Amino acid sequence: MSRRLTSLTAGQVGALTLATEPYLSCEQCFDLVDEYVESVVAGRPHAAPPGLEEHLAGCAACAQEAHTLLELVRE
């Protein structure tokens, strides 16, 4: 027997339909995030590798970790 889904919040609709192209894996995100965070702190956010910001928008766990890394580098 399957569960019935009867509603979605606006946030859930947004999350389900988010465009996350170009594809970047969580492993690739981990490889790139330290360099990216330093570029943000240095005021060069445009230096983000293709797909990294899209991945961070679509992956709550990677985004949470990137935010902490940003805080640590800013200290």
Next chain:
Amino acid sequence: MPRSNLDWVTTLAVPGPAHEEALRDLHALMVRAARHQVWRMRSLVPGIGAGALDELANGAADDALVALLSKLGTFEGRSRFTTWAYKFAVLEAAVQVRKQAWRGREVSFEDVTVVFGVRGEDRVGPAEELEALDLAAALGRAMSEVLTSYQRRIAVALLVDEVPIDVLAQRLATTRGALYKTLHVVRARLRAALADSGHLPPRADARGPEPARPVEEVSS
């Protein structure tokens, strides 16, 4: 005097007194990063006291140090070594807090029947609200029609039930990367279906809408 990237890598790679000192310093850095992450996420584990949180952070730092040392040869110097080290501790601490927060909690992984739609009496109100309702109804149809049962269950677990991706990966004996890949495919399929039905722009790189208010529950 702070170590350079080269100092870190060479002292950690070669046994000796300097190696031991570098290891201690690196461990201290990782404890600091893990503690920062754990305290940032402490609201997820309200029943855990300060001492247990510190223990969790120390354990995460230990595990992260092992992971880092196994990958020391991959450090390319594209960031400062300390930033590179921090990310191992942050990842491990975050994963451990998420798992601790969901310990003992059931994760629903049943298939999902999407039954919401738009009733006639809901077709009143500002155009923006009607558009949001139409989009939700079309999304519901697309979830039923273009996703496999597995894709639908992954999407609902991660984005509706908000099960952390590491926790879901552990329960399903898969990886965070594999689940994210599935989610990426789910989003692409849903967006394509919604573009076909005229609810999203046809451009492949168009961003999804972000309605300003919750889509109200609509029974079938």
